[in-house]
Amino acid sequence: MARVKVVINQKGGVGKSTLAVNLGAVESDVAAHAAAGGGESPVLVVSVDPQGSATWWADRVRSAPFRIAQAHDDVESLRRLHAVAGVDHVIVDTPGWIGDSPGDNRNGGSGEAMDAVLSVADLAVVPMLPEALSFDPTARTVRQVLEPRGIPFVVVVNAWDPRDGRTDLLETCDFVRSQGWPLARTVVRRYKIHTRASAEGVLVTEYPRTRAGSQARDDIQRLALELSMGVRSDGS
Ligand SMILES: Nc1ncnc2c1ncn2[C@@H]1O[C@H](COP(=O)(O)OP(=O)(O)OP(=O)(O)O)[C@@H](O)[C@H]1O
Numbered sequence: 001m002a003r004v005k006v007v008i009n010q011k012g013g014v015g016k017s018t019l020a021v022n023l024g025a026v027e028s029d030v031a032a033h034a035a036a037g038g039g040e041s042p043v044l045v046v047s048v049d050p051q052g053s054a055t056w057w058a059d060r061v062r063s064a065p066f067r068i069a070q071a072h073d074d075v076e077s078l079r080r081l082h083a084v085a086g087v088d089h090v091i092v093d094t095p096g097w098i099g100d101s102p103g104d105n106r107n108g109g110s111g112e113a114m115d116a117v118l119s120v121a122d123l124a125v126v127p128m129l130p131e132a133l134s135f136d137p138t139a140r141t142v143r144q145v146l147e148p149r150g151i152p153f154v155v156v157v158n159a160w161d162p163r164d165g166r167t168d169l170l171e172t173c174d175f176v177r178s179q180g181w182p183l184a185r186t187v188v189r190r191y192k193i194h195t196r197a198s199a200e201g202v203l204v205t206e207y208p209r210t211r212a213g214s215q216a217r218d219d220i221q222r223l224a225l226e227l228s229m230g231v232r233s234d235g236s
Pocket residue numbers: 011012013014015016017018019049053094095096158159160188189190191192193194195196198199
């Protein structure tokens with residue numbers, strides 16, 4: 001059985017696609033090393049976003065190092081995501097939505113796909129920005145989608161700009177802890193290179209070895225390592 005991680009937050013623009021695709025890239029990187037002789041990657045990145053940003057991105061990557069699927073309308077396949085032959089790690093990129101349930105989508109009709117994906121999720125990764133506007137949508141995602149289904153989750157603060165100082169970051173972390181939610185120790189910093197890369201179809205594993213490139217890559221690698229080590233349920 002593959003381990004299925006679902007990257008989810010009803011708020012748009014918090015980095016779901018960025019994290020999904022780049023976690024896939026760093027996981028596939030080490031998996032490819034481990035699998036002597038190569039072959040197809042055991043990592044699958046799936047987009048259930050009708051706008052298909054993960055696939056959109058992969059189309060622009062010269063040769064994605066992982067498998068890619070766009071499957072927002074293939075509910076039967078999504079229900080068997082954990083049982084795809086040769087795949088050990090699945091990362092699902094989901095769309096943001098308006099309202100209380102994932103089916104309540106701007107584009108309409110992704111509710112069944114989201115339900116299917118959530119039914120096989122081993123872990124939900126919930127990115128949020130270090131700003132108060134992110135608090136309510138994140139809380140709704142946790143309370144109305146993840147907790148009722150009993151899906152283990154971890155909140156990840158994404159796109160923190162160290163030049164802004166630590167006040168917003170600390171406030172955000174305090175908020176997450178006050179809710180009793182597991183919070184990733186890794187904070188993914190804001191780097192222009194991430195923003196540019198998503199426009200150009202470049203993966204974190206391909207970033208140049210400049211200072212910013214290396215630091216941006218470090219965050220994703222550290223997050224991947226942290227997620228692979230399991231999530232504590234006590235929120236500490
Ligand atoms: N850590 C980061 N540093 C810099 N830019 C970032 C970072 N994370 C995300 N971005 C940028 O922010 C924008 C939104 O990110 P992304 O598309 O991953 O969010 P999303 O949650 O998938 O949005 P949607 O809900 O619309 O699908 C993109 O331009 C992306 O490049």
